[in-house]
Amino acid sequence: MHPASKAARKSLRSTLAATAALGLLALAPCLASAPAQAQDQSQAPDAGGAGANASGLTGDTLVLDAVANAVDDAIRPGYQAFDDAVREQAFMLETLCSDPTKENLQSAQENFGGLVSAFSKIEFVRFGPIREDNRLERILFFPDPRGVMAKQVQAILKDQADNALHAETLAEKSVAVQGLPALQYVLFGDGSDDLATESGAYRCSYGKAIAANLSSISTALVEEWGDETGISERLMEPAEDDPVYRTASDSLGAIVSIFTEGLEIVADQRLSPPLSAEDGADAPAKPNLFLFGASDNALTALQGDFEGLQQLFEAVDFPAVLPADKQFLGPSIELEFTQIGSNLDAVETPLSEAVADADSLGKLGYVLIATRSLRSQFTDQLAPALGLASGFSSLDGD
Amino acid sequence: MGPARTPLLSRRAFLAGAGAGFAASLLPREAEAFERADALFASAVRRPDGSFGCAVFSETGAILCDVPLPDRGHDVAFDPVFSRAVAFARRPRTFAIVFDPSTGHVERSLASPQGRHFFGHGFFSPDGRLLYATENDMAAARGLVGVYDVERAFARIGEFDAHGMDTHEALLMPDGETIVLANGGIETHPDYGRQKLNLPTMDPSLVFLDRRTGDLLAQHRLPAALHQLSVRHLAIDGASQVWFGCQYEGPAADLPQLVGFATPDAGMTLADLPREGLTGLSNYVGSVAASRDGARIALASPRGGRLLVLDARDGRLLQSRAMADGCGLAPASSGFLATSGEGAILTPGRASGFGEGAGTRAPCHFDNHVLSLRLAA
Structure with a gap:
């Protein structure tokens, strides 16, 4: 995602570390192995230690490189892939709603697996932007021991209220009706065959709104993880x-x-x-x-x-x-x-x-x-x- | 903790029990320290072999007894009248172990009834005849206070509605008649381990109940914007104000205030900790304690590795120090004793807050809470 800034970060830290390591080496060669040093501290912690173990500058550099690797090579690409999958699903639903056929329904249903897969790969990042605005629960309301999602989605499909058909107003409704389980119900639940005909128009539009709402969330996740002054920088x-x-x-x-x-x-x-x-x-x-x-x-x-x-x-x-x-x-x-x-x-x-x-x-x-x-x-x-x-x-x- | 949680344990009774053997087993330095000590402490622990227990220990870290627990424990309740302690299971487990803290003798084990589990906290009535425990009605996700009749073999004789979910710590007010309890507001169900199921709709509250009838005396909430601030741990100061500590389930960067005080009439007021005091807590207070004189309040954040002492009169920050994974707090002779998940014990020395230095180490991991058992002369 940001190879230039990543390289710059790493090289700056490496330079600092090299300088510091040289100084330390001159005084105490045994401190040069930073991870081992951190380990020693963890084995003999004292009550006065900070919440997280302090390690030398060299150790910090390696540790922050590992963090940067996670952000640049897994978390950011993971959210990007989820965002891509959401857009693809939105496109499939758009196609289905404008041309409700068995083939288009099947395509939208088949595509749902890709969306599930993309989210599953990144779902355990449970800090940072995913915790803003109840985004995690809006994407994935689960577990749901009382069956809240099914009840609320069925009510929407029955009442056919207009506010479930637009991403902005859907975002104000219960988190249970906004996310992947709700979309699964639309695509696979009772009455989903209607999506292949004109009689499923409301259901299809609701599905489109879910995808559009998800898209606004996934886009925000990508942008906020990409923001050089945001969570990535803080980490x-x-x-x-x-x-x-x-x-x-x-x-x-x-x-x-x-x-x-x-x-x-x-x-x-x-x-x-x-x-x-x-x-x-x-x-x-x-x-x-x-x-x-x-x-x-x-x-x-x-x-x-x-x-x-x-x-x-x-x-x-x-x-x-x-x-x-x-x-x-x-x-x-x-x-x-x-x-x-x-x-x-x-x-x-x-x-x-x-x-x-x-x-x-x-x-x-x-x-x-x-x-x-x-x-x-x-x-x-x-x-x-x-x-x-x-x-x-x-x-x-x- | 606080005044209501520093019951006296007779030193004579203690020495008549396992104490004599214990005293003989002590190193001279430990024996001297025990003679001087005016309190013992009890905490759920994880042992080096991975098993669980409830340890009674001295300020120096000498373990007097270590009662085996079937799984991880949480807090301990103590009745000085009959010298009974109860170690509660950590949620969502269903056991509580009744034992004599002076001998380690296990009197009986309790099980929460079908469809209920313990939340990990409880207390005895002043006469030692009733045990109150915070519990979860799993199907309804409804918090309860279970009431157990000690003399009828701890028969569960009733339950009070806690008027909220995720009922966590409960204490008896100094009047001996009013229960104060913290409804954390986070829904969990044992079918899904400890997963939080309702963060978008959390509704934490602080509730006062009549301990004899269960009648709701008062219920207070923080402003709606803070509905993800889970109220969990309590201590009562010298002016009978209830200090509450919270953990924040919203976005970490919000950095809300995490501690405050309340009375049944005046409701909840958040303290105004400076930002540098708050950042060290990492949005999480794991325990709260009041000093013996009720003039100071201690907070621990194991996530932030930080201990704070506040002035109970005005909430002013008096002391801040680091303690890795520190969470257990109890009033000690002058200031506070603190324990950590790494096994450290920090004694106050002559300090009115937390002692300086590294403290001592016990051969076990301490769980989140420590009970102080004061020794009578």
């Missing part, structure tokens, strides 16, 4: 007076949180409830609890989740900031991602039928266990190795 240039990112460790902590939070969400929201994993060995699966199961995109969403996380993991280049004795974590985490991916790829679709198949069910059960194991590699090994506060108290508010 890459942490400052003492910032409410969140005061040190390089705070910024890296935000990147690591994408993995820890994302893997927790996959396990607790996306896999465990439909697999009835907490309800004992003999409890029947509840496939209707899969996110995007109604459009047969449940597997697509899960695959996107892991692909997005794996791409981010590779973009960050964690080995560059991990101490020598923790280098094994890179390949170890990569291996787990790969195994999860290949198990998902081997599951039958749709997932509503896969859960009735012992082999596929076993693979999904494996993915749930592996997701938790992968998360513990991030929380119990990678984060401490990076000198990030172990966060027993802070990790999860209460």
Whole structure:
């Protein structure tokens, strides 16, 4: 996205670091290995330490390079791809509404999977612009244990009010009727066949409004992540007076949180409830609890989740900031991602039928266990190795 | 915490229990410190092997007893009349363990009823006969105060509507009759772990109830623009004002005020912390405590790695210091004791707020809250 500014940033930091490292080397050669230094501090923290471990300037440089990698090579492209997918869906709906045919409906429905995939790849970035104006919930109102979305969308389709047909007024309505689950209902829910005929005109226009509203959100996300004075800059240039990112460790902590939070969400929201994993060995699966199961995109969403996380993991280049004795974590985490991916790829679709198949069910059960194991590699090994506060108290508010 | 949360534990009773053996096991320096100490502390912990417990410990970090818990605990309640402590499960778990803090003997374990889970906080009535616990009615996402009859084997004899969801900390006011509770306003359901389900429509509040009837005495809210400011933790100062600490679920850059005080009549007033005091909190206050004399209020932000002390009279910032992952707070002899998720214990020394220096270390990770058990002479 911004190769020039990225290179400039990195080179400035590298120069500063080299200067500082030389000074340190002259005084104390043992301090030259910054990640190891950070690690030492994390193993012998004292109560007087700051919230995030302070590391030397050299360490900060490497850490901020890792943060820049995440922003430039994963987060910004991820939001751009989501924005592109939203526009494509909007175009498909435009076509369908002006020419309601079975073929155009099918195209719009098929395209929805691409939109689900694009969002899934970036959905676990849960800080920054996505947290403004309830954008996350407006894109993805889930989980929805009380079925609020279906009730409210059905009411809209019944009442046919005008304010659901324009992105601006739709944005003022309940978050549950604005996002991907609502669009899924429009395209795949009861009565969606009407979209292939003139009788589905209102429904189609509502779908168009959802896409237009999503487009305004995705465009804002791209712009705000691209803003050189916005979230990216705050992450890459942490400052003492910032409410969140005061040190390089705070910024890296935000990147690591994408993995820890994302893997927790996959396990607790996306896999465990439909697999009835907490309800004992003999409890029947509840496939209707899969996110995007109604459009047969449940597997697509899960695959996107892991692909997005794996791409981010590779973009960050964690080995560059991990101490020598923790280098094994890179390949170890990569291996787990790969195994999860290949198990998902081997599951039958749709997932509503896969859960009735012992082999596929076993693979999904494996993915749930592996997701938790992968998360513990991030929380119990990678984060401490990076000198990030172990966060027993802070990790999860209460 | 505050005056209502520093009950006395008889030193004689303590020494008659496990105390004697405990005293013999102490290093000379620790034994001396224990003789001098006027309080013990209790906190849910994670042990080095990953298992969970509730530890009773001295200011020096010597562990007197460590009661095993089936899963992660949260806060501890104490009744000095019968020397009973209760360690509550962290939400959304369903257990509470009743034990004698002077011996570590487990009296019984409680389970929240079907369709309910504990939110992690509670307290005893002044006569030790009733236990109150904050609970979730999962299906309705409705906060409750469960009432348990201690003498009838902790039978659950009733429940009070908390008039909000995500009911978190509850305390007994110094009048001994009024419950004050914080409705965090965040919907969760155990089917989805600890995921927050309703951030766009949060409606946190501070509620006062009659502890005998459950009647709603007052309910207060912050201005609507702050509806994503989850009111969660409480302490009562010397003037019976309720200090509340919040976590902010809105955009981090908003940096709203996170602490304030309230009375049943006057409603909620936010303090006016300077920006440099607020930034250190990272939009999150994990616990609040009042000093023994009720003149000072301490706040901890484990996310920001920051501890603050305020003047309870005017909310003025008196002290700010760093403590990595620090969250547990309790009044100590002069100032405050603080613990961290990394196992650090910070003692006040002669300070009226937090002590200087690095503190001591215990062989466990402390959870978010510490209860002070004062030792009588």
